[in-house]
Amino acid sequence: MPGRYPQPPKLISASVLPMLLIASIRVGAAERPNIVFIFSDDHAVSAVSAYGNSLVETPNIDRIAAGGMRFDRAYVGNAICGPSRATLLTGMHSHANGFYSNEWSGPFDGEQQTLSSLLQASGYQTAVIGKWHLYSDPVGFDHWEVIDNAFEQGTYYNPAFRSPAGVEESTGYVAELVTDKAIAWLEQVGEENGPFFLLYNHKTPHRDWLPGPQELRDWDEESRIEEPDTLLRDLDGLTQARRDARMRIADYMTDNDVKLSMGRNLTAEQEALWRQAFAEGNRQYEAMELTAEDDLRWKYQRYAKSYAASVKSMDRQIGRLLDYLQSNGLMENTIVLYSSDQGFFLGENGWFDKRWMDEVSSQVPLLVEWRGHIKPGATSDALVQNIDFAPTLLAAAGVKPATPMHGVSLLPLFEENPAPWHRDLYYQFYENPGFHGVARHYGVRTERYKLVYYYQNDEWELFDLEKDPADQHNLYGKPGYDEITTDLKRRLQALRKQYQVPASDPEVPWYHGPLIRLMEQLLKLM
Numbered sequence: 091m092p093g094r095y096p097q098p099p100k101l102i103s104a105s106v107l108p109m110l111l112i113a114s115i116r117v118g119a120a121e122r123p124n125i126v127f128i129f130s131d132d133h134a135v136s137a138v139s140a141y142g143n144s145l146v147e148t149p150n151i152d153r154i155a156a157g158g159m160r161f162d163r164a165y166v167g168n169a170i171c172g173p174s175r176a177t178l179l180t181g182m183h184s185h186a187n188g189f190y191s192n193e194w195s196g197p198f199d200g201e202q203q204t205l206s207s208l209l210q211a212s213g214y215q216t217a218v219i220g221k222w223h224l225y226s227d228p229v230g231f232d233h234w235e236v237i238d239n240a241f242e243q244g245t246y247y248n249p250a251f252r253s254p255a256g257v258e259e260s261t262g263y264v265a266e267l268v269t270d271k272a273i274a275w276l277e278q279v280g281e282e283n284g285p286f287f288l289l290y291n292h293k294t295p296h297r298d299w300l301p302g303p304q305e306l307r308d309w310d311e312e313s314r315i316e317e318p319d320t321l322l323r324d325l326d327g328l329t330q331a332r333r334d335a336r337m338r339i340a341d342y343m344t345d346n347d348v349k350l351s352m353g354r355n356l357t358a359e360q361e362a363l364w365r366q367a368f369a370e371g372n373r374q375y376e377a378m379e380l381t382a383e384d385d386l387r388w389k390y391q392r393y394a395k396s397y398a399a400s401v402k403s404m405d406r407q408i409g410r411l412l413d414y415l416q417s418n419g420l421m422e423n424t425i426v427l428y429s430s431d432q433g434f435f436l437g438e439n440g441w442f443d444k445r446w447m448d449e450v451s452s453q454v455p456l457l458v459e460w461r462g463h464i465k466p467g468a469t470s471d472a473l474v475q476n477i478d479f480a481p482t483l484l485a486a487a488g489v490k491p492a493t494p495m496h497g498v499s500l501l502p503l504f505e506e507n508p509a510p511w512h513r514d515l516y517y518q519f520y521e522n523p524g525f526h527g528v529a530r531h532y533g534v535r536t537e538r539y540k541l542v543y544y545y546q547n548d549e550w551e552l553f554d555l556e557k558d559p560a561d562q563h564n565l566y567g568k569p570g571y572d573e574i575t576t577d578l579k580r581r582l583q584a585l586r587k588q589y590q591v592p593a594s595d596p597e598v599p600w601y602h603g604p605l606i607r608l609m610e611q612l613l614k615l616m
């Protein structure tokens with residue numbers, strides 16, 4: 091029943107498109123909103139206090155939820171950094187924008203239709219500041235300053251930034267530096283020059299989760315974060331795909347990750363702060379003889395607390411940016427969004443990292459404030475995806491894309507009594523061989539169920555998310571689930587057809603797998 095689901099708009103003939111584009115811009119020109127998209131890296135919903143039961147308080151991110159709408163079922167279509175960013179820019183799934191994998195599909199082709207180019211062409215002043223991670227120079231941005239260090243990951247302290255002027259070294263904590271640069275750009279945009287679009291991209295809280303200076307000063311070695319129920323889960327009876335993954339905290343977390351070795355790229359002053367936080371706890375750890383289970387528990391605490399502290403460091407900086415918008419009267423005509431490129435395992439299944447179609451990794455926070463358009467404190471449980479971000483912002487700006495995007499505008503959901511919203515979400519992860527050894531998979535997520543196919547292993551998983559919201563009990567092949575499985579397979583094929591997913595994936599060089607395994611081993615030695 092294709093009519094049940096939001097469909098991409100039909101292609102309009104090329105001859106009428108320019109007229110439509112101009113007309114739509116003129117109609118909305120007086121009221122076109124500014125856009126500030128606050129985008130973080132690996133920030134799980136379970137670490138955003140606006141979502142409740144969070145492992146850290148995020149009072150500033152929560153301001154956006156209080157002033158606008160919290161989406162409770164927002165997902166990405168490929169839970170890995172670069173591909174998620176390419177989708178944000180294009181409104182398209184990975185196979186259509188060409189950026190499948192962090193490891194083997196770059197650089198991003200910025201000449202294709204993007205949110206930034208469309209907004210720029212329609213008169214927006216555009217900037218991207220912070221994490222980019224697409225191995226290319228940004229296109230469609232009047233101003234860009236992006237983190238440049240190895241693999242474009244950057245370092246938490248003293249990262250290098252790349253801009254059209256070249257590469258510049260910096261001194262300080264990354265979230266603060268990115269915010270300084272964002273505010274500096276906002277100070278000079280001038281409202282007389284048209285509305286603005288700022289993509290304000292944090293590196294935080296990506297691995298290796300280094301807290302900022304204040305959080306290093308505040309570090310409390312004795313405090314404890316509650317363990318997830320599944321920290322010690324035995325994965326033996328599960329699919330081969332799950333058993334093969336190399337993401338157990340117990341086995342794959344490095345000394346650097348848990349702060350047993352000195353943080354990277356620090357000045358002498360920053361090293362002193364690092365020692366003040368961790369040195370005594372490390373000394374005690376070295377003196378203890380822990381069982382394997384207690385060792386995992388110790389590592390989990392160091393991991394979760396470092397992650398939480400780096401979230402707090404970022405939240406503090408987001409507060410500075412929101413304060414700037416507020417004190418300059420900009421909140422009245424600016425859409426402010428908060429989201430992340432994907433979620434993250436924080437000890438669930440004993441794991442860290444992302445990649446899976448599981449709720450913890452494919453779900454993202456999505457908070458949108460737009461005064462006069464969204465009722466403060468609203469929530470939505472509609473199924474939405476990162477393919478929708480570009481169509482939504484273009485619709486708000488009155489700009490029609492030249493060719494249809496995969497996503498749909500979320501503007502109707504901002505109404506107080508939105509029309510019923512029925513939709514299935516498509517997901518596909520390609521990065522195998524790759525870091526952490528997660529098998530390629532595609533799947534469908536419906537209102538209640540999730541069906542996943544690990545096509546390299548020919549294995550399936552089926553989850554009833556109403557009874558099992560954390561993807562713990564695979565029902566595939568169990569008695570009583572034949573009918574729902576057949577229906578979900580049909581819906582999955584319908585999505586593959588709708589999005590024109592190719593039958594086969596791009597070729598990966600033969601040496602890539604061995605190279606990644608070697609790099610993983612080297613990482614463990616660092």
Ligand code: CA
Binds near residue numbers: 131431
């Ligand atoms: Ca990421």
